Amino acid sequence: MxxxxxxxxxxxxxxxxxxxxxxxxxxxxxxxxxxxxxxxxxxxxxxxxxxxxxxxxxxxxxxxxxxxxxxxxxxxxxxxxxxxxxxxxxxxxxxxxxxxxxxxxxxxxxxxxxxxxxxxxxxxxxxxxxxxxxxxxxxxxxxxxxxxxxxxxxxxxxxxxxxxxxxxxxxxxxxxxxxxxxxxxxxxxxxxxxxxxxxxxxxxxxxxGHIARGYLGLGMQPVVLSHALQKKLGLPSNSALIIVSVEPDGPAEKAGALIGDVLVALDGTPVSDTDDVQAKLGREYIGKELTASILRGGAVAELVIQVGERPRKDK
Amino acid sequence: MASADRFASQASSALAAEIAAVVERLRRVTVQVRGGRGGGAGVLWCSDGPRSHWIITNAHVARGPRAGLVLPDGRFLYAEVRATDPQRDLAALSVPAAGLPAADIGDSGGIRVGELVLAVGNPWGLVGAVAAGIVHAVGPIYACNRPSCIQADVRLAPGNSGGPLADARGRVIGINSMVAGGLALAIPSNEVERFLRGLGRQCGDATEAA
Incomplete structure (x- = not known):
């Protein structure tokens, strides 16, 4: 061998x-x-x-x-x-x-x-x-x-x-x-x-011990705006976010946000999906004031929300 | 920068040519084995005198006393199943034929994780198909219930059983035996040599004597 x-x-x-x-x-x-x-x-x-x-x-x-x-x-x-x-x-x-x-x-x-x-x-x-x-x-x-x-x-x-x-x-x-x-x-x-x-x-x-994330205290989901409304407001997309829940004492509630408000822009950037909001919630935004443009009763209003830090659920 | 690019393309074409050469040599020593049920591959391991040649395959491929072989040149022969070792999943077959090529056998003791390997076999009946990858792990391996195994990151299928696993030099370092968790398990070549020695074969000496 x-x-x-x-x-x-x-x-x-x-x-x-x-x-x-x-x-x-x-x-x-x-x-x-x-x-x-x-x-x-x-x-x-x-x-x-x-x-x-x-x-x-x-x-x-x-x-x-x-x-x-x-x-x-x-x-x-x-x-x-x-x-x-x-x-x-x-x-x-x-x-x-x-x-x-x-x-x-x-x-x-x-x-x-x-x-x-x-x-x-x-x-x-x-x-x-x-x-x-x-x-x-x-x-x-x-x-x-x-x-x-x-x-x-x-x-x-x-x-x-x-x-x-x-x-x-x-x-x-x-x-x-x-x-x-x-x-x-x-x-x-x-x-x-x-x-x-x-x-x-x-x-x-x-x-x-954890990664800090920005926090608004809002639950949102995308909604389709009418063509007329989109044109009237001059929005780039016909999609915006409707607020479906507001966390008690959260940053958004303190700023006056209500269920039913429709978020169309945040910090001057139009939002059509929750991803667009996530993009403004990195740790560098914590403590900053963001201007939220919302539709309420057919008119645009502005809220100033101070971004908080996401509370930790794991523990 | 242009010369560096040209160098790179030369390196990769040299690589491609070398892979083709190694594969060609491997295909010349890989046979189809038609055993009890289904079939597999086998390796023309060594010559045992002028009128006899040893073929190594898996025990689960060669189940009966005889097995049909198809040589790389298309010839069909019957081989005698001389010994099987179900524990190691090895079988030694012999054919009364002269002038057959023999594989270059490597030392499986020197295998390193990450080195390149090539496998030739007949996956799903596709004769002479090649698969390339690397050695995934060696030594005692959980999925392998034998004393030693080579685990390879190479995609094999039924029909590769009994075929060669070779290193970058084209030396056979293992016999492909099964697939577990997507990884190929092969029986190390040193284990095969030990099996043949246990049969009292000295085919290297016999070749020289002939």
Missing amino acids: QRASSENPGESAGALLALSNDLAGAVERAGRAVVAIYARPRVPSSGILWRPDVVVAADHTIKRDEEITVTLPDGRSVPASLAGRDLSTDLAVLKLQNADLPAAEIGDTASLRVGHLVLALGRSGGDSLGASLGVISTLSGAWRTWRGGHIDQFVRLDLAIYTGFSGSALVDASGRVVGLNTSGLARGMALAIPTSTVNGVAEELLVK
Whole structure:
């Protein structure tokens, strides 16, 4: 059975072998900062050592707040505490005690191009490192998740997000971490959260434990305006938002908003969908006064609402 | 910048040519196996003297005492199922034929997670179809109830069973055996060599003797 491979005549796979070695090298390098997280029944999920004592993970995989353990790349199992979580961006941050391992080498997601080879690196089955290969499938600008989270860049991946791979590292060909993969943001679609967003959210979660969001205290739904009304008011769209609930003592109630008012513009921008309102509720708007143009009794009126901070429901 | 772009396009066309060459060599050592029910693939593993050749496939592909083989050149032969190991899901077949090619066998002990792999087989009956991917994980794997497994991020289907999983040099490092959770599971080549050694075969020596 001793068949020397040197007798292989066709062995000249230079570029292919180099690529193969590069990919294995990238896995080895980046794999030193990929951990397994035990925070749900059955399958563990993946996380990234963002700092020596901080792990970032996909929020939807963290099913319990306590008794979380993390298996480090060197095989040690250590307890972790939940420092904070944000449903809207599907990110959670865990703190490790006495952790001294080097953190991930973080790259810039903005350097990626469609078609670039990328790897997803996770640690789920039996704590061993797992990898999948694919390409960047779509890149576009900032977007808002259906839960209102702001994500700096839309990154769609053509690679398999295996069970337990939410929270895995998106790794470029040189072995740098360029995002956090999740299938929990858009109906199972393989997406990556860019590093700039992970940095910002992790920073705030570590300081405050949650992500502050602006708050009006209004429930709204889109309504169709008559063509005549749209023309009379000079609105760009025939859709506006009717107020269907007003939170007692909320910012909007204090400003005089009533059920039945129709919101047509906020802060000088016409609104035709709740997304348009969400766009004005980032944390930078908290405490600011916004002018709301409303239709009441067929006439336009203006209310000045001081944006509050969304009360936290989780606790 | 223009020269950098030209370099890039040369690199990718060299890559494409090398993949094609590796695939061509793999296809020459991959056979169709028509066993008990359905079928699968097999690998022309090594020659055992001038009039005998060993073929490796899965035990679940070659169930009876004999199996039909279709060689890459279209020839149909009957092979004798010499040994099966249901635990490892391996079967060793032999055909009384001379001059058949043999696969380059790699050392599965040196596999690294992330390295490129190519699989050839007959998924859903599509003869000689190729799938490319990377090694997903090695070692003790939850989904694999054997002592050792290669788990590959490569899309396989029924009909790939028994076919080769090869590295970037075109060396066979595993025998594809099953799909679990979307991942391919392969039996490492060292495990196959151990199986053959257990049968008392020394086909490398026999080749030299011939």
